[in-house]
Amino acid sequence: MARRIAQAHPTPETRFPMAASAEDVTRSVFAALAEYNASETTQVPPAAGTVLLGPEGAVDSLGLVRLVMLVERRAQDDFGVPVSLTDEKAMSQRNSPFRSVGALVEYLVQQLNEPR
Amino acid sequence: MSTPGVMLITGTRKGIGRYLAERYVAAGWRVVGCSRGKPDWTLAGYEHFEADVADEKAVQAMFLAVRKRHGRLDALVNNAGIASMNHVLLTPLATLQAILSTNVVGTFLFCREAARLMSQEKRGGRIVNFATVATPLKLEGEAAYAASKAAVVSLTEVMARELAPFSITVNAVGPTPIETDLIRSVPKAKMDALIARQALPRMGTMEDVANVIDFFLRKESDFITGQVVYLGGV
Numbered sequence: 001m002a003r004r005i006a007q008a009h010p011t012p013e014t015r016f017p018m019a020a021s022a023e024d025v026t027r028s029v030f031a032a033l034a035e036y037n038a039s040e041t042t043q044v045p046p047a048a049g050t051v052l053l054g055p056e057g058a059v060d061s062l063g064l065v066r067l068v069m070l071v072e073r074r075a076q077d078d079f080g081v082p083v084s085l086t087d088e089k090a091m092s093q094r095n096s097p098f099r100s101v102g103a104l105v106e107y108l109v110q111q112l113n114e115p116r
Numbered sequence: 117m118s119t120p121g122v123m124l125i126t127g128t129r130k131g132i133g134r135y136l137a138e139r140y141v142a143a144g145w146r147v148v149g150c151s152r153g154k155p156d157w158t159l160a161g162y163e164h165f166e167a168d169v170a171d172e173k174a175v176q177a178m179f180l181a182v183r184k185r186h187g188r189l190d191a192l193v194n195n196a197g198i199a200s201m202n203h204v205l206l207t208p209l210a211t212l213q214a215i216l217s218t219n220v221v222g223t224f225l226f227c228r229e230a231a232r233l234m235s236q237e238k239r240g241g242r243i244v245n246f247a248t249v250a251t252p253l254k255l256e257g258e259a260a261y262a263a264s265k266a267a268v269v270s271l272t273e274v275m276a277r278e279l280a281p282f283s284i285t286v287n288a289v290g291p292t293p294i295e296t297d298l299i300r301s302v303p304k305a306k307m308d309a310l311i312a313r314q315a316l317p318r319m320g321t322m323e324d325v326a327n328v329i330d331f332f333l334r335k336e337s338d339f340i341t342g343q344v345v346y347l348g349g350v
Binding site: 039062066069070072073076081082084 | 173176177179180183232235236238281
């Protein structure tokens with residue numbers, strides 16, 4: 001029953017991902033926030049210091065899910081690689097990447113620049 | 117869902133998956149399918165990816181390609197599955213791991229990535245998973261398979277609630293034995309005994325399975341979620 005793991009045909013983008021700078025990622029995340037703010041009643045100010053989760057947080061748990069989906073999609077469009085912000089590393093970090101917009105940007109930069 | 121859109125079906129190289137791909141292409145859907153190996157058939161309106169359903173990176177790359185090509189996903193049918201008839205005392209760990217990997221991990225990954233795409237595009241969507249009558253019948257010799265599909269039922273029920281805010285329904289069809297490779301190695305006496313336990317004692321057909329999927333896909337079924345429909349009156 002042993003199975004060989006087959007990779008889906010990689011697109012050129014997945015073979016040669018672009019390097020992502022903090023500025024590019026910030027722009028990408030802010031664009032996702034703008035999209036989020038346009039469709040939700042609660043607003044998330046596009047600033048690094050904006051707290052996302054917790055009592056002072058800008059989003060509730062479902063809002064966070066929606067926001068993460070938008071950030072992932074925008075990052076995929078902007079950087080041409082599959083992005084998943086909910087990997088084990090994110091979940092096991094002592095300081096959650098979802099605690100603030102700045103932390104989210106920082107984590108995304110790290111993830112996008114990892115060798116694939 | 118009354119207007120056919122883009123549908124992804126796993127395990128389309130042969131059997132029920134191939135039948136479903138052909139059926140929904142004929143009905144006007146653009147169908148994307150996958151399997152570990154290359155199919156020996158092609159079809160206009162159908163595109164194939166070679167990917168192991170339990171390989172996260174391969175699955176994510178596939179969904180990225182679907183999004184780039186189609187910009188949307190309307191329905192996911194998690195058909196890919198494997199089984200192994202064996203007494204629990206004679207079941208190797210590797211067999212259990214392979215069954216859990218394809219049936220549970222694969223279903224989970226495709227549901228997650230499909231729901232991401234469906235929610236990102238804000239169109240909602242339909243997810244149909246595959247359960248089995250082996251679970252409610254507590255079928256001897258199918259412990260690993262029945263347990264893996266019990267997990268699929270749980271995933272279906274919980275995801276139905278978690279994905280409801282995104283207008284995504286999650287249901288499952290639970291087929292009886294059908295003439296496919298999945299049951300080729302099961303002795304006839306065992307199969308007859310199993311079928312005798314159904315309220316409607318006959319082998320299922322691929323049309324029986326598609327009928328339930330059609331129901332879940334109907335526009336009018338947007339109030340149906342978290343349900344498992346077993347065939348044969350089980």
